Amino acid sequence: MAEKSRTQLEMPPVARAPGRFDAYGGRYVPETLMAALQELEAAYAEAQRDPAFSSELAYLLHRYAGRPTPLYYASRLTESLGGAKIYLKREDLLHTGAHKINNCLGQGLLARRMGKRRIIAETGAGQHGVATATVCALFGMECIVYMGQEDMRRQELNVYRMRLLGAEVRSVSAGSATLKDAINEAMRDWVVNVRTTHYLLGSVLGAHPYPTMVRDFQRVIGIEARQQILEAEGRLPNAVLACVGGGSNAIGAFYEFIPDKNVRLIGVEAGGRGPGLGEHAARFQGGSPGVLQGTYSYVLQDDAGQISNTHSVSAGLDYASIGPEHAALHDSGRAEYVSASDEAALQATVRLARTEGILPALESAHAVAEAIRIAPAMDRNDILLINVSGRGDKDMGILARELNLQGA
Amino acid sequence: MAIHFHNHPGLVVYLTIGDPDLATSKRIALAAIDAGADVLELGVPFSDPLADGPVIQRASERAVQNGTRLEDVLALASALRKERPSVGLVIFSYLNPILQLGLERFAAAAENVGVDAVLATDLIAEESEEYRAVLRKHRLQPIFLAAPTSSDHRLARIAEVSEGFIYAISRVGITGTQQQVASDARELVTRLRRYTKLPIALGFGISNAAHVAVVAEYADAAVVGSAIVALIEQSSVEEAPAEVGKFIAALRTPVARETAVP
Numbered sequence: 111m112a113e114k115s116r117t118q119l120e121m122p123p124v125a126r127a128p129g130r131f132d133a134y135g136g137r138y139v140p141e142t143l144m145a146a147l148q149e150l151e152a153a154y155a156e157a158q159r160d161p162a163f164s165s166e167l168a169y170l171l172h173r174y175a176g177r178p179t180p181l182y183y184a185s186r187l188t189e190s191l192g193g194a195k196i197y198l199k200r201e202d203l204l205h206t207g208a209h210k211i212n213n214c215l216g217q218g219l220l221a222r223r224m225g226k227r228r229i230i231a232e233t234g235a236g237q238h239g240v241a242t243a244t245v246c247a248l249f250g251m252e253c254i255v256y257m258g259q260e261d262m263r264r265q266e267l268n269v270y271r272m273r274l275l276g277a278e279v280r281s282v283s284a285g286s287a288t289l290k291d292a293i294n295e296a297m298r299d300w301v302v303n304v305r306t307t308h309y310l311l312g313s314v315l316g317a318h319p320y321p322t323m324v325r326d327f328q329r330v331i332g333i334e335a336r337q338q339i340l341e342a343e344g345r346l347p348n349a350v351l352a353c354v355g356g357g358s359n360a361i362g363a364f365y366e367f368i369p370d371k372n373v374r375l376i377g378v379e380a381g382g383r384g385p386g387l388g389e390h391a392a393r394f395q396g397g398s399p400g401v402l403q404g405t406y407s408y409v410l411q412d413d414a415g416q417i418s419n420t421h422s423v424s425a426g427l428d429y430a431s432i433g434p435e436h437a438a439l440h441d442s443g444r445a446e447y448v449s450a451s452d453e454a455a456l457q458a459t460v461r462l463a464r465t466e467g468i469l470p471a472l473e474s475a476h477a478v479a480e481a482i483r484i485a486p487a488m489d490r491n492d493i494l495l496i497n498v499s500g501r502g503d504k505d506m507g508i509l510a511r512e513l514n515l516q517g518a
Numbered sequence: 519m520a521i522h523f524h525n526h527p528g529l530v531v532y533l534t535i536g537d538p539d540l541a542t543s544k545r546i547a548l549a550a551i552d553a554g555a556d557v558l559e560l561g562v563p564f565s566d567p568l569a570d571g572p573v574i575q576r577a578s579e580r581a582v583q584n585g586t587r588l589e590d591v592l593a594l595a596s597a598l599r600k601e602r603p604s605v606g607l608v609i610f611s612y613l614n615p616i617l618q619l620g621l622e623r624f625a626a627a628a629e630n631v632g633v634d635a636v637l638a639t640d641l642i643a644e645e646s647e648e649y650r651a652v653l654r655k656h657r658l659q660p661i662f663l664a665a666p667t668s669s670d671h672r673l674a675r676i677a678e679v680s681e682g683f684i685y686a687i688s689r690v691g692i693t694g695t696q697q698q699v700a701s702d703a704r705e706l707v708t709r710l711r712r713y714t715k716l717p718i719a720l721g722f723g724i725s726n727a728a729h730v731a732v733v734a735e736y737a738d739a740a741v742v743g744s745a746i747v748a749l750i751e752q753s754s755v756e757e758a759p760a761e762v763g764k765f766i767a768a769l770r771t772p773v774a775r776e777t778a779v780p
Contacts (some may be wrong), residue, residue, distance in 0.1 A: 137644065140639060141687070142665040145669060294566055298570075302691040303690075399617075400617055401612075402566065404640075415614040416615070
């Protein structure tokens with residue numbers, strides 16, 4: 111007992127607060143939302159203790175979403191680079207085409223437990239919106255998805271998919287008309303309809319308990335991948351790579367490897383068009399700590415604390431803040447964060463498509479780009495594990511334009 | 519200084535500072551005080567005002583576009599304090615602009631210019647320990663929001679950490695006008711009274727004399743925000759101060775009982 115209380119006293123007071131990752135995270139919301147956040151926190155804690163919840167979630171992840179996803183050795187990509195062996199965790203093969211379904215099934219089940227039949231969500235690339243619309247169709251719930259006008263334009267196919275699935279897609283034209291603005295609008299909806307509505311947040315962002323809960327629902331990626339690489343190679347990889355927008359696929363891929371100190375964890379942010387403020391979404395290169403949309407983390411902002419516009423060719427990475435647990439992993443040095451430019455991501459997309467016949471989402475292509483950059487200088491016995499968080503079918507419009515592909 | 523409501527009901531007026539510009543904000547603020555506002559909430563514009571409805575969102579966007587900073591709002595507070603010594607002055611902000619200026623630097627400056635209190639929209643009681651310590655050091659009163667969805671346990675906590683007055687939110691939702699004062703409001707104020715002797719100001723959706731008359735029955739003050747911000751949006755720069763003054767003066771006009779009942 112004495113031992114334990116001494117350890118606790120050594121921690122800074124802030125680290126003991128719920129939902130804190132060192133100094134980051136917390137709950138910065140209007141008071142109106144506190145009741146809903148506490149209700150959600152309690153419902154989630156109760157669900158975690160209920161074997162029926164985890165068995166139903168496991169059943170759906172397996173039979174409905176298609177887990178476990180394969181870990182695939184990309185031999186032609188590896189050979190073309192002449193360095194480290196590259197393995198791909200194929201989250202792109204999941205139902206709806208990205209890792210987002212892992213979290214949506216979990217939160218959908220929670221919403222049902224709480225008796226909330228109206229679901230709202232934000233979406234950037236549309237993958238979270240599609241996964242939410244899918245789960246709402248599956249559970250017979252009302253679904254409203256907020257999406258920036260700019261994102262609706264560049265991810266039009268996903269807008270069609272959501273509407274086909276029965277969701278109402280509401281266009282958001284405020285600010286830069288991208289993910290950040292969609293989250294503002296979803297939060298306003300939640301404040302108004304908090305008694306009947308569950309906000310199905312799609313990333314490890316927002317106020318506690320979201321960053322923790324969404325991470326838990328995405329942990330399955332790393333749990334599978336760690337076991338799979340041990341089976342395939344008999345050892346752990348030198349590095350795990352994942353793209354980072356809000357950071358849900360990255361934290362899901364990283365989490366089981368955190369205790370494995372020899373495994374580098376590399377998060378790849380959107381380098382966009384260049385290093386100027388407004389030209390990219392690399393929070394660890396141009397950002398500083400601040401509060402945005404419920405959480406304390408790194409934020410791209412000006413010196414007056416106004417949130418900056420961001421740019422990325424991939425809508426899913428185009429966001430001014432980053433999950434608070436990534437901020438803590440960054441400061442502690444346990445994970446490294448780099449960026450890949452729009453151009454590097456496009457080139458990586460083409461390279462993976464032509465060497466392996468796999469079309470990654472533009473988001474995931476950022477992680478592929480970093481692997482392509484570092485693999486050649488590594489030993490042939492080294493291993494890189496890339497989380498391919500989603501597939502690129504949704505990006506065909508952008509790819510056709512950017513790569514000058516000829517149509518009919 | 520401490521906030522006082524000399525009238526019943528007290529009138530708290532919210533303004534988005536820098537909309538349409540700083541000079542006009544000052545003229546509007548003076549007109550509001552002279553027309554009977556007991557307390558001014560000087561709204562710091564923020565790029566992502568997620569607790570606000572369309573009216574204050576647009577005002578905030580215009581003010582951010584104008585380059586209005588927290589320092590500008592403090593400078594305006596300084597001018598108002600010199601010209602109208604007895605008005606209550608509250609800095610009303612999202613947390614991030616305060617954090618970027620630096621909590622200590624902000625509080626020292628606010629104390630120095632004669633600000634009475636601070637309300638951070640997205641700061642709840644549980645996250646406020648350090649913030650309150652810094653405000654206390656600089657003799658600034660922390661004001662917190664109480665919502666119809668807040669449990670009794672939370673209301674007790676909010677009452678414990680608040681000074682000056684408590685801002686009770688009349689209904690679940692974002693800022694903006696409404697037809698009548700929600701029935702949630704009376705119940706919330708009743709529940710709050712069990713935990714506090716502080717004045718309770720009721721806000722969100724209060725836009726006319728009938729609303730103010732209803733609020734006067736059970737709360738100590740009414741907060742009027744979006745209705746005034748909308749009026750500023752619709753008025754020319756020259757006429758906005760006089761329009762706002764007229765509007766505020768009319769808020770305390772006695773109204774027939776029938777129209778006052780929601």
